[in-house]
Amino acid sequence: MNTSEKTNPKLSLELYVYEDDFFEKNHITELSQLIPYLNTPKKFWLNIVSHDENLLSGIAEIFAIHPLALDDIKNKQQRPKLEEFDNFMLLVTKMLYTKSNISNIHSEQVSFIIGKNHLITVQEDEFDIFDGVRIRLENPAGKMRKMGPDYLTYTLLDAIIDEYFILLEKLYDRTEQLEDQVMVNHHKSLLSAIYHHRKSMQEIKKIVWPTREILSAWKKSESPFLKKKTFPYINNIYEHAVEIIENLEMQRESIATLLEIYMTNISLKQNEVMKTLTIIATIFIPLTFIAGIYGMNFEYMPELQWKYAYWVIWAVFLLATAGMITYFKKKKWF
Amino acid sequence: MNTSEKTNPKLSLELYVYEDDFFEKNHITELSQLIPYLNTPKKFWLNIVSHDENLLSGIAEIFAIHPLALDDIKNKQQRPKLEEFDNFMLLVTKMLYTKSNISNIHSEQVSFIIGKNHLITVQEDEFDIFDGVRIRLENPAGKMRKMGPDYLTYTLLDAIIDEYFILLEKLYDRTEQLEDQVMVNHHKSLLSAIYHHRKSMQEIKKIVWPTREILSAWKKSESPFLKKKTFPYINNIYEHAVEIIENLEMQRESIATLLEIYMTNISLKQNEVMKTLTIIATIFIPLTFIAGIYGMNFEYMPELQWKYAYWVIWAVFLLATAGMITYFKKKKWF
Amino acid sequence: MNTSEKTNPKLSLELYVYEDDFFEKNHITELSQLIPYLNTPKKFWLNIVSHDENLLSGIAEIFAIHPLALDDIKNKQQRPKLEEFDNFMLLVTKMLYTKSNISNIHSEQVSFIIGKNHLITVQEDEFDIFDGVRIRLENPAGKMRKMGPDYLTYTLLDAIIDEYFILLEKLYDRTEQLEDQVMVNHHKSLLSAIYHHRKSMQEIKKIVWPTREILSAWKKSESPFLKKKTFPYINNIYEHAVEIIENLEMQRESIATLLEIYMTNISLKQNEVMKTLTIIATIFIPLTFIAGIYGMNFEYMPELQWKYAYWVIWAVFLLATAGMITYFKKKKWF
């Protein structure tokens, strides 16, 4: 296979070669340029911002990546996972972010191939969030220069999980906003908003849950690619993942209660409507009947001729109304 | 037992004999034809598309299959399972597919008898999905020719689980369709649709859940019939099963919420109906009463003779109506 | 203690003595008849169809049954259990069956005392379902003659669990029947039916759940009374128990959803009723008011003298009605 032929001209891989006292940034335009680094004693990080099939196949050939690992990297729907192979460790996770509003969560896959001396990352798009890591790598006094590719993976994962927290914050604001609305508003659109909010939380949980698992596996792993020295760091981000999940779970429960409260609120509203109707109808329907009686045209209706009949009937009207109102007051309908 | 006698004339077993550098496809019409292969050093795959009792008993006799294993294969209601016997491993699973719509899921049993050098599969119907595996087996450069019957089992299982994903996709589309309908439609048939959708998901989970278990058992198995080399592959489809279950669980939660939202929506609708009634009744019932008063036939009703009484009463009507409307506006019933 | 004295004259124990090439069925009328068999090298099965206190105490004395085991056997409310004692294994389970309809589940206790060479079963009533086992035991070519009392226990348990499946089938039919009814019927009795159906399922689960546990314990047991050779058989019925529990769980979920759907259906029905009332009231209440106006008896009501007033008012009636109907059509209340 002639790899240089297949890769497209826009090929742009960043290669960071580093040692305690050495740093070099290379722009790779042909895969063959990578070959000299294969047996270097120096550590390097190859950052690939592309999911081009040919490119990835070329990389896989150069670095002897197992076909199953390659499949996982290529498959953009891959569930987060950690798997050990003979010559490297594969870690796949997702970057989560929103462009505008929280009900629209984007996810992009990031794969880490962690070797003894090198790290290869494959992502779909350029992220700003990795810039901080690059800057720290250039700093000769920084810890990263002394540590291996597993520590570098940690710093990148840490950047990703920090983004999850930002998302979580936005979700939390949305939950609070929905809480406020539920207490005052009964519009139908609120139902749909609650439903989609719940789905957003599910989307995040779907990613964070397996991420937590892989961090837990890392902590217990005895792989030669994951050094014991980075374990406290991994534990740190593992705890972050646990915290995110607990938070989502709490919000999920809140949302479920919110839906119940919304429903109860609607019933309360309906109660109020029904009470209004019942009060008015209960007062006036009997009165209308009484008025109807004296609207009948029978020839022999003695009351009609009585002098004060009209005023008596008014008294009846007023007394009946007063009686009803007293009854409703006693029943606390007002 | 004279096996050739019992088996019906339509007997059609496919026997694929293969080695790294050898491939032969035989059509078996008499069970006795199988005997020469029993001690062959070559690997072979015997594909049986039938649940004919006699045929299966004949096969069991030839390959020394334990009676319990034979019972499991014959019983079409068998729950997916993995069980080790002295001379083989039994794996039973289900093929799931829909012919027309998603609420109609068919399941067909597929049993795998995994020996040291051979694989026997028993299925009810011919599936297209196994064709791909057959083609790969004919390919002399393919991995399958080098690997044992456990790898062959993996590729067949992989094909089956890919079908589950297609089903999951259809289920997901149906969930989204129901979501859209719940927001706009209150027809009773929707209830029944939601109920049957939930049952479909249960049906799939009932199959995938034990499938996940058997894949997990395979991963941990120390059976001589399952080689360590195929474990990464099994892990791959194990992860698929996990993903399907997580997805079903998420959809199940969504459907539960959907039902609540549907119910809340009906209450909202009812609220609207009640408000309309209450507004109309609350305005017109008192007015009708007032009109009724002046429809009474008392002889002495001074207002009746007043010149502008009729216009005054109209003013009362209009003012009362305006007052009511203002009240309802204040209560935000409009 | 003189055991022969205490046992009542109706004493009828069946004793089956068997070997690979030997079978003898004895009818025991006095407990002392059992003593010769205590040290026989032959295997035997003693079937006791009685919970008579004295009889059981006599048996316990003869076979040196621990007092706690005896208590468990005597107590008809005993939860299914498996417990090892020095000289035997105690297994208590329940036979479940319905006489007429599914909402009336009977349970009868069956206890197994599994010794090295003998099995004692204690049951309350004669069951037909054990007849099959007796016939197989008489068959000299049968497997049962070769296997020990643990295998005999398995075949009896298998017969019991097959009965559970029959019950499950009936429950399933009842669930489907309730499903159909919920969609068309709103009668109050349905509520009670659903409630009692749920309780029936709980009753079964209460028995099958610990049965599953004891089968699981058997599988892991290292008791000398349970031979490794019977483990695949036990695994078989263990899987049946798992399947029953999963099925009950699925049906339980279905029933819960059914209740929700029933409730939603009632709301839908109520919506329909309310709409009818609202449409009629909203159309006719205002019209009645208008008619009421012109039924007033004021002296000065110019419209009353207008020639076409009556036809004009009819036009108003018709227009108002048409307007209302249009409004309701727009709101999709029809």
Add this chain to the structure above:
Amino acid sequence: MNTSEKTNPKLSLELYVYEDDFFEKNHITELSQLIPYLNTPKKFWLNIVSHDENLLSGIAEIFAIHPLALDDIKNKQQRPKLEEFDNFMLLVTKMLYTKSNISNIHSEQVSFIIGKNHLITVQEDEFDIFDGVRIRLENPAGKMRKMGPDYLTYTLLDAIIDEYFILLEKLYDRTEQLEDQVMVNHHKSLLSAIYHHRKSMQEIKKIVWPTREILSAWKKSESPFLKKKTFPYINNIYEHAVEIIENLEMQRESIATLLEIYMTNISLKQNEVMKTLTIIATIFIPLTFIAGIYGMNFEYMPELQWKYAYWVIWAVFLLATAGMITYFKKKKWF
């Protein structure tokens, strides 16, 4: 510390000293009387019916009870627990009983200090239920005389757990009573009754759950104070605790369903009320309108002069009513 000084004159401790062939019951009035027994080779049971601080501190000093254990014994809100100390085992549990009705459950703490050769029990009140144990202890042929203080603890625990079953029975009766009421009665007080019934069940579970845990810990314990010989007995009461919890769980589920059924029942009732209103209103409101038309006083209303108009209008009334009734019949509102 002068213990005799601090203890109040009402001090009444029962000391039972026993051996296989020895039994002595002493009434202790001064703590110093206990000292001779400290190094006796005989077994003894000291029963303290008091939570007097000074008394307990005195006892703690004599028997070298760890301050934490003393705190647990003194604290009447202590959660049931089992804890091993150097010179004894502490077991704290609760006695549960009702004086009058089931919604009023009392709990009293019972603490067991299990030494090598002695048992100290601390309870708040005298219980009748321990009398049976005392009688069995006096019986020279009884098992209790042969066994150690752990077996004595078992018999006392057994008596306590038997009381739980009596409570459970009462709870069950109450559940059945609520079931019957829910089907026929819609009184508001039922809601409150269901709520308090659920709380009663919670109260019991709160005690039985940790009791189950401590029995489970006992079974697995390797403490020198708990002999292997008593394990089958402990297993027995452990199973009782499991059964109580399963039963409570089943009742809890039933009560949850009951509440749903109650709610659905109210909706059904409301449906019936609404139907009555709708039928009456839908029939008579239009008729009243028609009557209202011919009650208008327009001068030119040709129908009024028609000879048979009145009979025609009656025909209209009757036809309209018949039509409506037919419509409602078709809709199955009757």
Add this chain to the structure above:
Amino acid sequence: MNTSEKTNPKLSLELYVYEDDFFEKNHITELSQLIPYLNTPKKFWLNIVSHDENLLSGIAEIFAIHPLALDDIKNKQQRPKLEEFDNFMLLVTKMLYTKSNISNIHSEQVSFIIGKNHLITVQEDEFDIFDGVRIRLENPAGKMRKMGPDYLTYTLLDAIIDEYFILLEKLYDRTEQLEDQVMVNHHKSLLSAIYHHRKSMQEIKKIVWPTREILSAWKKSESPFLKKKTFPYINNIYEHAVEIIENLEMQRESIATLLEIYMTNISLKQNEVMKTLTIIATIFIPLTFIAGIYGMNFEYMPELQWKYAYWVIWAVFLLATAGMITYFKKKKWF
């Protein structure tokens, strides 16, 4: 780094140096004052009431605290955790309290750095609850003087967890208050109160849950910083944490039921309102229609001239009313 320069002038650290027979309390105003104590064989407790970044960094430098531990201490949102480092153990937890009402829970972070011979605590504010510990430390006869920094940690944790119980008590009172209100009151504000009460419980659980985990980890820990002798004490507060969680769980369930009961109560209220309306409307609407008939102005209405017609019609009115009331009585609507 010149630490004395960075720390602000308000620096106020309390240093308690203690031995079995030694106690000294020092007020530290410059970090450099701490240096002599670093290698003292005496035990000391350094209490820092500040989260000042510079101060904490200075402390970290002096005591060689791992950067990750420092991050955890500084981050006030840190989830409770227990982590072992080379030279110390880090325990982070939260102090919970309410200033006025229970729906307003404050949390403040408390970090413990447990070394071999010293304890450093970092808190945000001065708490009264630690005063008791200080007094016990000054007492030369107290246990605390003999035990190490882990026991000191226990006493401080115990004080914190006692505060949780006070909170729990308040929550419980609030739950009971809500229970009472739900039975009599249907005000909308109750919904919001229930919702916020649930959130308060979540807040506490969020803290207590991981606290329980860290206490459980402590119990199993084999760290050199946690001595076996303090394990019974830790077990004690571990049990308190378990009890708090169980209690919260029980209250959470109660609140969920409460919400359902509130909803059912609203339905009951609505039923009552609807019945009132239906009774009045069903009685008077038909009567009004009858009155309307005889209010019609047809020329030929024979009944109008009948002498007793008016009385007959009154009889009809009364009979119809009596009939209706009988019907409603039979239906138990009164």
